[in-house]
Amino acid sequence: MKWNGIVAIVLLSLGMISCGGGGGGSGNGATTTNYNIYVQVSGLSGTGMVLQNNKGDNLTVNTNGKFAFATQLADGSDYNVTILTQPTNPAQVCSVQNDIGKIASADVTSVSVVCPVVDPVPGQNTTDYTLFLNYRVVKGVQGLELWRTDGTVNGTFVLANSTDKNVGLAYTNSTFYAGNIDNLHFTNNLVAYKNKYYFAAEGTTDPSALWVSDGVTVGIALHITANNSDNISNLSVFNGLLYFTQAGQLWESDGTPGNTAIVSNSISSVRNLVAFGNTLYFAGSKVAGSASLWSYDGGTVTEVKSFPAGIFNLTIFNGKLYFAGTDGSAGMAIWESSGTLLGTKAITNYFSTISSSPFAVTSTAFYFLADDGTSGVSPWRTDGTTTTLVKSLQPTVNNTVHDPMLYTAGDTLGFTAGDTTYVEFWKSDGSAVNTAQSLQVKQAGIAPWNMFVTPFNNQFYIRTNGFQLPSNYIVQNTDATVVGKAAPYFDPGSYCTTPVCTGSLDYYTLDMFVIKNTLYFLSQTEQNGVGGVWLWKTDGSSSGATPVKAICVNDATDSCING
Numbered sequence: 001m002k003w004n005g006i007v008a009i010v011l012l013s014l015g016m017i018s019c020g021g022g023g024g025g026s027g028n029g030a031t032t033t034n035y036n037i038y039v040q041v042s043g044l045s046g047t048g049m050v051l052q053n054n055k056g057d058n059l060t061v062n063t064n065g066k067f068a069f070a071t072q073l074a075d076g077s078d079y080n081v082t083i084l085t086q087p088t089n090p091a092q093v094c095s096v097q098n099d100i101g102k103i104a105s106a107d108v109t110s111v112s113v114v115c116p117v118v119d120p121v122p123g124q125n126t127t128d129y130t131l132f133l134n135y136r137v138v139k140g141v142q143g144l145e146l147w148r149t150d151g152t153v154n155g156t157f158v159l160a161n162s163t164d165k166n167v168g169l170a171y172t173n174s175t176f177y178a179g180n181i182d183n184l185h186f187t188n189n190l191v192a193y194k195n196k197y198y199f200a201a202e203g204t205t206d207p208s209a210l211w212v213s214d215g216v217t218v219g220i221a222l223h224i225t226a227n228n229s230d231n232i233s234n235l236s237v238f239n240g241l242l243y244f245t246q247a248g249q250l251w252e253s254d255g256t257p258g259n260t261a262i263v264s265n266s267i268s269s270v271r272n273l274v275a276f277g278n279t280l281y282f283a284g285s286k287v288a289g290s291a292s293l294w295s296y297d298g299g300t301v302t303e304v305k306s307f308p309a310g311i312f313n314l315t316i317f318n319g320k321l322y323f324a325g326t327d328g329s330a331g332m333a334i335w336e337s338s339g340t341l342l343g344t345k346a347i348t349n350y351f352s353t354i355s356s357s358p359f360a361v362t363s364t365a366f367y368f369l370a371d372d373g374t375s376g377v378s379p380w381r382t383d384g385t386t387t388t389l390v391k392s393l394q395p396t397v398n399n400t401v402h403d404p405m406l407y408t409a410g411d412t413l414g415f416t417a418g419d420t421t422y423v424e425f426w427k428s429d430g431s432a433v434n435t436a437q438s439l440q441v442k443q444a445g446i447a448p449w450n451m452f453v454t455p456f457n458n459q460f461y462i463r464t465n466g467f468q469l470p471s472n473y474i475v476q477n478t479d480a481t482v483v484g485k486a487a488p489y490f491d492p493g494s495y496c497t498t499p500v501c502t503g504s505l506d507y508y509t510l511d512m513f514v515i516k517n518t519l520y521f522l523s524q525t526e527q528n529g530v531g532g533v534w535l536w537k538t539d540g541s542s543s544g545a546t547p548v549k550a551i552c553v554n555d556a557t558d559s560c561i562n563g
Helices: 002-018
Strands: 022-025 031-035 037-042 049-053 056-061 065-068 078-085 095-097 100-102 108-114 130-138 141-149 157-161 190-193 196-202 209-213 218-223 232-238 241-246 249-253 260-262 268-276 279-285 292-296 301-306 311-317 320-325 333-337 344-346 366-371 378-382 387-389 406-409 412-418 422-428 435-442 452-456 459-463 474-477 505-515 518-527 530-538 546-553 558-562
Touching: 037 049, 037 056, 037 078, 078 095, 078 108, 130 505, 130 518, 141 546, 190 232, 196 232, 232 268, 241 268, 249 268, 268 311, 268 320, 279 311, 292 311, 311 366, 366 406, 366 412, 378 412, 406 452, 406 459, 412 452, 422 459, 452 505, 459 505
Parallel strands: 037 108
Antiparallel strands: 022 031, 037 065, 049 056, 049 078, 078 100, 095 108, 130 141, 130 558, 141 157, 190 196, 196 209, 209 218, 232 241, 241 249, 249 260, 268 279, 279 292, 292 301, 311 320, 320 333, 333 344, 366 378, 378 387, 406 412, 412 422, 422 435, 452 459, 459 474, 505 518, 518 530, 530 546
8 A cells, every 4th residue: 555655646746747738847846837839831832931939949841731849938938930031932921820929828829820822823723713704784884893703602702893983994805714715715814923813904094004803802003104095915924023015015013013114115016925934935026017026034135036927826835935927938837936046947838828716735736727728727737847737627618707716625626617607616636537527506597606615624615605506505515416416515404403593594604714623604594584694613524513603683773784
């Protein structure tokens, strides 16, 4: 019994010493308890960030997670967490939250370091949102609304509208979406920069302005007063700065008025900005009526080569710059350039015409529409060394009315074609034998409208207006599609949930865009005579599409024009 009592006393003493985040002796037999200072780090992309507590105890952090300073502090001690060195490669400006306090008989777990996402790529990051436009009439006043969505009900709301006198927005080029490659949606007027979206728009008192949104608020970032009747366009990010064109001149900015300036006053008609490595390439003119390929390394603008009769469609493929142009010696050709005069050469024979439809790039080749004088406007393929005709569309298709467009889904080429009677969608693997019409639609007596195509999940999703298909649905194009017959399509009525869609319905599918592995579209729907516009989404699976949120419902004061 005696020994058991001694053991119990010893164990009790050891237990007292072990309480808390750590322990230590005072030297006179008294016991003190020390605690850890933890820091939760999030959003870190760079490396080399150094944190300090109370101006010392350096802690280097290179990844996201929970970390503790090496030195524990006694109960009642003050702590003050700061950033000694911000992360680099890429550079980020992080901030500390809940940085100051006092130990209260427990480990500190409330301190966090938050780093902003570095120049997110629209549609790629899990925290992304996107912006889209909606047309609307409120109390008889027609205007535009700027919306945002992250795919959730609470994350879908209006940021600004043109009927608000405090904002008065009128957006350049009407429609834009982040991450969308539909040719009618001008993605170069919406760009992600410094964890925000910058876009071109017109204000009530400033017809040429650069606007910015963090997904919660929206406002003017820059007023461009010179030649302010011309809109801003060609927004691009290069070497940590924002570039755009206005009144035909190239501008450089960090998003603030004090650091915004024209790159060169001697070059006009600047267009088609392409960032490649440490160089920004663009087309522009030094003399009225001429054109050249230019390069800019952030300090010096250099004329690479003159193309007096035109240059367009600057495209990066397989580590090289390609474009269409003519140097005046013959017709149009596809050119390759290393950024020097000697390194710029034609890689194809000359064509009578090359379409301004953007090139379609796959992993093995890129495609363009051209006429060699015998094949009509048809798709061609090049890998930079060998150039071949994919398939002549003459006399099957007469592309004299319809403006053909190229698209890629994975390594599959898709393109539209048509004349005054039909508009068609074709698919190809790059060979003539495997190039075939996949969808054909017709509207009797009226020249057909364009097809609007959005590649998604290695498929082509096609929106049709006014054709003899199930009226105005999104068509999901598949290899099994029979010529002249619609492919599987999304009928919003099949997936409606009360109270979003009830009763007798009439559908009118509108714009499509892709973000975070999800296809979104706007659908104008009539419910027992009451119309509205809804935002829908689908992952492309057989489960179909589901509504996200009603963004406009017709009532006594509101009228939904379209999406």
